[in-house]
Amino acid sequence: MVVGASLAGMRAAESLRSEGFAGELAVVGAEGHLPYDRPPLSKQFLQGTWDRARIALRSEERLGALGLDLRLGAVAADLDPVGHLVHLSDGDELAYDGLVVATGAAPRTLPGSEGLTWVHVLRTLDDAESLRSAFAQGAQRMVVVGAGFIGSEVASSCRAMGMDVTVVEALEVPLSGVLGEQMGRVCADLHQENGVELVTGVGVVGFEEPEVGSRRIRLSDGRLLPADVAVVGIGVTPATSWLEGSGLEVANGVHCDGRLFAAPDVVVAGDVANWLDEATGDRVRIEHWTNAAEQGVLAGRNLLSGSSDAAPYDAVPYFWSDVYGSKIQVLGRPGPDDQVVVVHGSTGEKRFVALYERRGRLSGVLGFSSPRQVMSMRAQLVSQARFDEALAAFT
C-alpha cells in the first residue's frame, strides 16, 4: 500500500509494478484530484497559461494500466504497524504487507491569517485555483511573505501578469541561509530589477481588514502594506500527524535508514522522508521534485527486494526554480558558509555558474540560465571531487 498519491507515492507505485509486483496495490491520497505535478502551480498554472490537463502526473490511460486501487479523497488517520493496518478517517481500514509512506508536507501558516480568504498558501491545485480566482476578481496588489523559492516564483508570476508586488522577507538577504550572502544578494537584485519591492529584515505581525475592501499587512517595524491578496510562503511541515503513536520515529519527517526503511516492511519517500546519509552520518530531508521522484522509485524497489538486498539512496540532490525568465539550478548541497567562485558568465547579467567549496571539496553548483554548464559538474559531485580538480574540470 502507498499513502500519499502525489509524486513520490506514484513513482513508488509504478516502481513496484515495473519490478514485478502483481498483487493488490492501494494508493491512498487525501486530495480529490487525480495525481498532478506541483511545480507548475507557482509558474504556468498560476499565470493561466497551462490548464489542469497539462499538469496531470500521468494520463488516465497510464494510470489505469497500473491496476491500482486508487483511493482519492481518502485520508490515512492512523497506522498500526503491528497489525499491518492503516485506518482511514472515514472509518475504513486497509491491511498491508508492505507500506510506502509518501505523505509529503503542508505549508506553514502565520498566526492571524486563519479564516482570511485573501491570505493564501500555495501547495495544492485547490490553493492555486483559489489564488487564480482572486486574480480573476481583479486583485492588483500582491504581498508575498517569504522570499524563498516558492515565494519568489509567485512574485515572478504575479509580475508577469502585471500586478504590483511586494515581497517581505525576515532575513536581511533572501535565500542567504541556503545559497550564502553573495548569491542571496543576486536573488534580491533579481526581484528589484523586475520591479518588485523587496522588504527585508522584517517580520509580519498581523493581517488587518479595518473595513470591507481595505486590507493591509502589519510589519514588525510598524509599517503597513496595503494588499488585495497575500501569499504566505514560509516553508512547510512534513505531513506526519497520522503516524503519531505508531511507533515509527517522527521528528522533522519520518526517520528511515539510508535505504529508506522506517521498519522492515515500511519505506518512506519524498518530502516526508528524513533519511540517514550513510556516507556522512547526517540526517537529511529534502523538499524538491527530483528527490521525491528518485526516492519514490527506489522506495518501491527496496520494499520489494527487502532490506538485506536494498540499495542505498545516494543521489546527488538537484532542484530548479524559474523566476523572471531565469532558470535557477542547484546541484549538490551548497552551504551558506561555503566559499563561492563564479566560474562562468556574470552575476550582473544573471547568467552564470558558481561553484561552492567546503573543506577543500566541491559541495555544490549554482547556475542561472546555464543548464549545460551546471549539469556538466554532476560527475564531480558524484565523485566528491577536490575543489581544485572540479575547477580544472569545469568547461
Ligand SMILES: Cc1cc2nc3c(=O)[nH]c(=O)nc-3n(C[C@H](O)[C@H](O)[C@H](O)COP(=O)(O)OP(=O)(O)OC[C@H]3O[C@@H](n4cnc5c(N)ncnc54)[C@H](O)[C@@H]3O)c2cc1C
Ligand atoms: C507550488 C510549488 C512549486 C514547486 N516548484 C518546484 C520546482 O520548481 N522545483 C523543484 O525541485 N521542486 C518544486 N516543488 C517541490 C516539489 O513539488 C515537491 O518536492 C514534491 O511535490 C514532493 O512530492 P511528495 O510526493 O513527496 O509530496 P507531496 O507532493 O506533498 O504529496 C503528498 C501527498 O500526500 C497526501 N497526504 C498527506 N497526508 C495524507 C494522509 N494522512 N492520507 C492520505 N494522503 C495524505 C497529500 O495530500 C499530497 O497529495 C514545488 C512545490 C510547490 C508546492
